[in-house]
Amino acid sequence: MNEYKNVWIYAQVQQGKLSPTAYELLTAGRKLADALGEKLVAVLVGYEVSRFAQDLIEHGADLVYVCEDRALENYLDDVYAKVLTDLVHTYKPNKFLLPATNQGRALSAKTAVFVGTGLTADATEVTIHTEDGQLYATRPTFGGNLMATITCAHTRPEMCSLRPMSYEKAPRMEGRKGEIISFPYQADKHTSLVKFLAFIKTEEDGLDLAEAEVIVAGGRGVGKPEGFALLKKLADRLGGAVAASRAPVDSGWIDYRYQIGLTGRTVKPKLYIACGISGQIQHMAGMSGSDVIVAINKDPNAPIMKVAHYAVEGDLYEVIPSMLETLK
Amino acid sequence: MHIVACVKQTPKSDNVKIDPATGCLIRSGAQSAMNPFDEYALEEAVTLKEQLGGTVSVITMGPPQAEAVLRDSIARGADRVYQLGDRAFAGSDTWSTSYALSKGIEKINSILPVDLIICGKQTNDSDTGHIGPQISAWLKWPNAAFVKKVISCDEHQMTVERLTEGGSEQVQLPYPCVLSVVKDINRPRVRSVKGRLAAKRAEITVWTADDVGADKEKLGIAHCPTRVVKSFVPKREVIASVVEGNTAKERGVKLIELLRENNYI
Numbered sequence: 001m002n003e004y005k006n007v008w009i010y011a012q013v014q015q016g017k018l019s020p021t022a023y024e025l026l027t028a029g030r031k032l033a034d035a036l037g038e039k040l041v042a043v044l045v046g047y048e049v050s051r052f053a054q055d056l057i058e059h060g061a062d063l064v065y066v067c068e069d070r071a072l073e074n075y076l077d078d079v080y081a082k083v084l085t086d087l088v089h090t091y092k093p094n095k096f097l098l099p100a101t102n103q104g105r106a107l108s109a110k111t112a113v114f115v116g117t118g119l120t121a122d123a124t125e126v127t128i129h130t131e132d133g134q135l136y137a138t139r140p141t142f143g144g145n146l147m148a149t150i151t152c153a154h155t156r157p158e159m160c161s162l163r164p165m166s167y168e169k170a171p172r173m174e175g176r177k178g179e180i181i182s183f184p185y186q187a188d189k190h191t192s193l194v195k196f197l198a199f200i201k202t203e204e205d206g207l208d209l210a211e212a213e214v215i216v217a218g219g220r221g222v223g224k225p226e227g228f229a230l231l232k233k234l235a236d237r238l239g240g241a242v243a244a245s246r247a248p249v250d251s252g253w254i255d256y257r258y259q260i261g262l263t264g265r266t267v268k269p270k271l272y273i274a275c276g277i278s279g280q281i282q283h284m285a286g287m288s289g290s291d292v293i294v295a296i297n298k299d300p301n302a303p304i305m306k307v308a309h310y311a312v313e314g315d316l317y318e319v320i321p322s323m324l325e326t327l328k
Numbered sequence: 329m330h331i332v333a334c335v336k337q338t339p340k341s342d343n344v345k346i347d348p349a350t351g352c353l354i355r356s357g358a359q360s361a362m363n364p365f366d367e368y369a370l371e372e373a374v375t376l377k378e379q380l381g382g383t384v385s386v387i388t389m390g391p392p393q394a395e396a397v398l399r400d401s402i403a404r405g406a407d408r409v410y411q412l413g414d415r416a417f418a419g420s421d422t423w424s425t426s427y428a429l430s431k432g433i434e435k436i437n438s439i440l441p442v443d444l445i446i447c448g449k450q451t452n453d454s455d456t457g458h459i460g461p462q463i464s465a466w467l468k469w470p471n472a473a474f475v476k477k478v479i480s481c482d483e484h485q486m487t488v489e490r491l492t493e494g495g496s497e498q499v500q501l502p503y504p505c506v507l508s509v510v511k512d513i514n515r516p517r518v519r520s521v522k523g524r525l526a527a528k529r530a531e532i533t534v535w536t537a538d539d540v541g542a543d544k545e546k547l548g549i550a551h552c553p554t555r556v557v558k559s560f561v562p563k564r565e566v567i568a569s570v571v572e573g574n575t576a577k578e579r580g581v582k583l584i585e586l587l588r589e590n591n592y593i
Binding site (some may be wrong): 012015016017026054074075076077078081098101102104105106107108109110113114115118119120121122136140141142144145146147148149150151152153155192193194195196197198199200201202205208209210211214224256257262263271283291292294298305306307308309310311312313314315318319322325326327 | 339428444473553
């Protein structure tokens with residue numbers, strides 16, 4: 001097992017753009033690499049992705065492996081998992097972090113089976129155990145009611161997907177030097193039976209919830225579909241995104257992709273403004289990791305008012321216009 | 329069309345209590361049910377069967393009492409049910425669980441060839457989302473995760489739409505393949521009276537690790553690659569600060585001031 005060296009991070013590229021999770025993984029990975037005295041390595045897979053290599057180096061990577069080909073233009077689970085598996089078999093990393101995005105969750109799971117190693121899902125903290133050098137990955141389970149620390153003692157690399165926004169983005173160090181090694185795409189081997197047909201961009205906002213630093217979320221108290229326009233105004237003003245609890249989604253006021261909570265998305269923004277959301281445990285499971293929680297609710301006894309950092313009693317249709325006015 | 333839905337018995341989401349001293353789940357009195365995400369998987373399997381004809385099989389892995397989710401599956405429209413029940417499976421992580429399920433599905437496949445496997449996007453007690461992609465990896469079948477819509481399907485292939493960062497993607501898969509689905513995909517139906525009666529009468533097939541030809545060196549807490557070394561209840565040290573003001577309007581102004589003072593905006 002001693003031949004397994006270095007901390008790897010998977011730098012996800014989606015529709016020709018580098019996912020900001022790459023910079024978060026570089027922060028987490030840098031801590032692990034320094035604790036072990038090993039290199040921090042970024043892995044890029046896709047089409048025309050080598051242009052991101054220097055940027056990753058300037059954000060902390062010592063070495064970047066690039067596998068690029070036209071055939072890798074769109075994400076397909078089996079092709080990408082085969083490429084990562086070959087990279088792992090060739091270069092033998094010690095630890096391997098991926099983002100717990102939709103792509104990262106599926107890709108890490110499949111790769112772990114191909115490689116034959118253990119994987120921890122959706123960790124929010126990763127450390128190196130000082131005595132044995134193992135990866136200790138801590139993650140929320142039971143919808144955030146319990147934290148579990150998970151290890152993988154006997155196989156390498158220890159794999160882990162890391163929840164977006166769990167770590168700060170690594171700062172850029174202009175002119176930082178590193179090595180770039182290209183890894184060949186093998187057309188005969190890196191194949192898929194799945195055919196990619198189309199990407200459909202989410203139109204109205206363009207800002208992905210997982211990446212939003214400010215989220216303005218509405219619940220049953222919004223009362224009507226048009227109410228989300230007001231929330232959107234506030235979100236736009238704060239440079240954030242709109243989301244919802246389950247009730248408005250089930251009522252058909254807003255699409256499921258905006259749902260935060262146990263049956264929806266998990267987010268960890270810097271600021272979460274819950275408007276007319278009572279704060280059921282299922283909703284809290286999806287947003288309790290937010291740095292600062294603001295609750296706006298008519299009911300001062302709503303559960304969310306007890307866990308919010310700032311509890312504002314009042315009708316959201318009075319409070320939000322007043323906030324917008326003050327922000328002018 | 330032979331579709332296999334994978335389901336798990338888990339604690340009801342609104343019923344989870346953790347002992348703050350030990351960090352363990354308090355199971356006494358905790359009600360169990362089908363993992364809510366698996367309801368969508370089973371519903372989609374039953375819907376596709378109604379469209380294309382065929383058979384829906386359901387597989388679960390768990391202790392003897394987990395047969396309840398299999399009876400529930402029959403009430404919801406499943407035709408055949410199989411339980412992987414063996415001490416050898418106990419304490420498996422996702423790597424080992426997906427291996428065991430893949431062996432069970434191989435056995436189902438030997439009885440009646442399988443075209444499609446459908447899983448829920450994740451469970452409500454572990455939240456990993458690994459099982460669907462990992463079953464596909466063990467079987468070397470193509471897969472798609474976070475599927476929100478089946479756009480079309482015929483006897484040769486299916487086209488689905490999956491959620492991804494910033495949008496969705498349409499992909500086409502040949503059979504046999506594996507899908508994991510999100511709740512967008514359908515609305516699970518109410519159990520029928522006929523289904524409930526069938527559920528009561530159903531014979532549950534229970535298979536051991538040997539029955540499905542699983543390698544015991546890959547199973548259970550003693551052999552799975554990961555283990556939980558510590559669990560604890562997260563500290564929530566938030567002291568809610570009530571934003572002062574005589575009217576809702578005043579409190580709105582005050583809130584923005586507070587957020588600005590603390591550089592949150």
